[in-house]
Amino acid sequence: METLKPFLAPPLNLPPTTLVPLALLFLLTTLIIIPTLIQYHRLSHIPGPLLNSLTSLVYARRTLKPGSAQYVYDLCRQYGPLVRVTPNIVVFSDAATFRYVCSHKAKYTKGLWFEFSRWDLKRWSCIAMRDNESRKERKIKLIPAWSGAGLAAMEKRVDQQVGAFIDLVERKYVSGGSDTKPMEFGHRAQFFTLDVATSVTFGRPFGFLDRDGDVNRYLEITEVMLPMFGVLGALPQLVYAMHAWPLRKMMPGAGDKVGFGVLMRFAEEEVRKRVEGGAEEKGERDLIRSYLDNGIEAEDVVQECITLVVAGSETTSVVLRMTLLALLTTPEAYRKLQAEIDAFFKEYDSEEVISYTDTKELKYLWAVIHETMRIWPNGAGLSFSKQVPDTGDTIHGYYLPKGTEIAQCMLGITRDKALFSPDVDIWRPERWLEATPEQHDEMWAAVELGFSTGKYVCLGKQVALMELGKWFTEIFRRYDIAPVNKASPLKLVDGVTWLSSDFWIRLTRRNKQV
Ligand code: HEM
Numbered sequence: 001m002e003t004l005k006p007f008l009a010p011p012l013n014l015p016p017t018t019l020v021p022l023a024l025l026f027l028l029t030t031l032i033i034i035p036t037l038i039q040y041h042r043l044s045h046i047p048g049p050l051l052n053s054l055t056s057l058v059y060a061r062r063t064l065k066p067g068s069a070q071y072v073y074d075l076c077r078q079y080g081p082l083v084r085v086t087p088n089i090v091v092f093s094d095a096a097t098f099r100y101v102c103s104h105k106a107k108y109t110k111g112l113w114f115e116f117s118r119w120d121l122k123r124w125s126c127i128a129m130r131d132n133e134s135r136k137e138r139k140i141k142l143i144p145a146w147s148g149a150g151l152a153a154m155e156k157r158v159d160q161q162v163g164a165f166i167d168l169v170e171r172k173y174v175s176g177g178s179d180t181k182p183m184e185f186g187h188r189a190q191f192f193t194l195d196v197a198t199s200v201t202f203g204r205p206f207g208f209l210d211r212d213g214d215v216n217r218y219l220e221i222t223e224v225m226l227p228m229f230g231v232l233g234a235l236p237q238l239v240y241a242m243h244a245w246p247l248r249k250m251m252p253g254a255g256d257k258v259g260f261g262v263l264m265r266f267a268e269e270e271v272r273k274r275v276e277g278g279a280e281e282k283g284e285r286d287l288i289r290s291y292l293d294n295g296i297e298a299e300d301v302v303q304e305c306i307t308l309v310v311a312g313s314e315t316t317s318v319v320l321r322m323t324l325l326a327l328l329t330t331p332e333a334y335r336k337l338q339a340e341i342d343a344f345f346k347e348y349d350s351e352e353v354i355s356y357t358d359t360k361e362l363k364y365l366w367a368v369i370h371e372t373m374r375i376w377p378n379g380a381g382l383s384f385s386k387q388v389p390d391t392g393d394t395i396h397g398y399y400l401p402k403g404t405e406i407a408q409c410m411l412g413i414t415r416d417k418a419l420f421s422p423d424v425d426i427w428r429p430e431r432w433l434e435a436t437p438e439q440h441d442e443m444w445a446a447v448e449l450g451f452s453t454g455k456y457v458c459l460g461k462q463v464a465l466m467e468l469g470k471w472f473t474e475i476f477r478r479y480d481i482a483p484v485n486k487a488s489p490l491k492l493v494d495g496v497t498w499l500s501s502d503f504w505i506r507l508t509r510r511n512k513q514v
Helices: 005-012 016-042 050-054 057-063 068-079 095-102 112-117 132-146 148-173 185-202 218-234 238-242 260-277 287-293 298-328 331-347 363-375 410-414 430-434 437-451 461-478
Strands: 082-086 089-092 393-395 398-400 405-408 479-483 491-494 498-501 504-509
Touching (some): 050 082, 057 218, 068 089, 095 405, 095 437, 112 218, 112 238, 132 148, 132 287, 148 185, 148 287, 148 461, 185 260, 185 287, 185 298, 185 461, 260 287, 298 363, 298 498, 331 363, 405 410, 410 437, 437 461
Antiparallel strands (some): 393 398, 479 504
């Protein structure tokens, strides 16, 4: 002990003014600097900006400003096929890697981000399940509702909502001469997709179109929540805080009087009614009945219903808005689409909403929709990340240790010059018609990755395409549309998705009315 004294004594004799900063430095080093360096070192072989590799805050801050999708796309172009965007998230920008990561054979699991789609911490919807075996078991039980008779029933519901949209226009928004009745289309697109999603799920729409307004402040509250998903994409670890007390208390719940909680309560009641004895319209099997019959427990069906409304609304309304914007700003495409639709109805005159099968004959219509999904792909921000399995993996020659989160840069995939020709940044539907059948299939195979693929593929893909094909055919057949604000038709922000506001349009009845 005597021999140790000289070593122990000096620090103990230090005055508090020196001791406190020393203790703080020690804490800083052990709690922040060392973990940061260890984290940095784990993926230091992956290219990317140094600051991004040290802290998630760089990208998180970026998501709060417009242009975060473009930011990731620029990083991919600057750094190559694999880029480190945060200390634990790497991004690829090619279709082949996307297909591989989502394939059944690859053992990747869903990333931490998906924990945010858990509405009830005791129950799971398929989209939030991160364990591959459990989600496989659940998905097998979900799929049958989305084909055959189930899909045919959904098509009828889409038709009803296209009809409801036309009724709304006729009631309130037909302009003529000096009488302008402007419509804010951003919200009306959401009303349409929300009414389709709720009708497909619960057998009847929430009635956004009927009311021509928000229902129970659902949209108002989700609009506040959406940008948050961008930040959470950068900092998925925040999920642990959000799922714990006290933040957990602030999350939506079935007891809420407005917003998301109302949807939760509605889903609970609808499922309960089916369990207690059939609430379906005139004997039609609806989606809830099909899920229950396939052996999914009632509490889990509630979770699936909530997911469906969320997954099926904003996604499709983005494509509706951006397609309309592209058409309004490209007169040649607008005229061609209208001419194609007119020619079709010359041959086949009917008041009924066009069938999904018949829309397939409208080649230019699909070129327009595919081109929009290419230029403004859904999920352009850092969302939907997946996690590297326990074995680790090597992508583009870089080793990724287990637990690394990996995400796709959709803009990199859909703006690949080799696949889409050098004018990739231009919205030009003709490229789809100029392509050989093989090229066309390859191009669509890349763009449709916006619906994900493999074990994660979107269940509502056919419904979304139906909505888009039918809406444009029936609206362009009846009305002429012009933007109200010519200098700036809408305000657009790219983030976790393409958020827009103030998209004012003027609809007039076409001379040759059907
Ligand atoms: C353009 C429109 C749409 C796009 C781009 C889209 C995209 C996606 C993506 C990327 C996923 C997978 C996320 C992941 O797990 O990695 C997904 C899942 C899902 N989507 Fe869609 N979606 C669209 C429309 C719809 C519609 C209209 C519905 C329903 C009416 C729907 C229902 C679902 C459901 C239920 C899932 C979960 C599937 C699962 O858990 O495996 N989606 N969607």
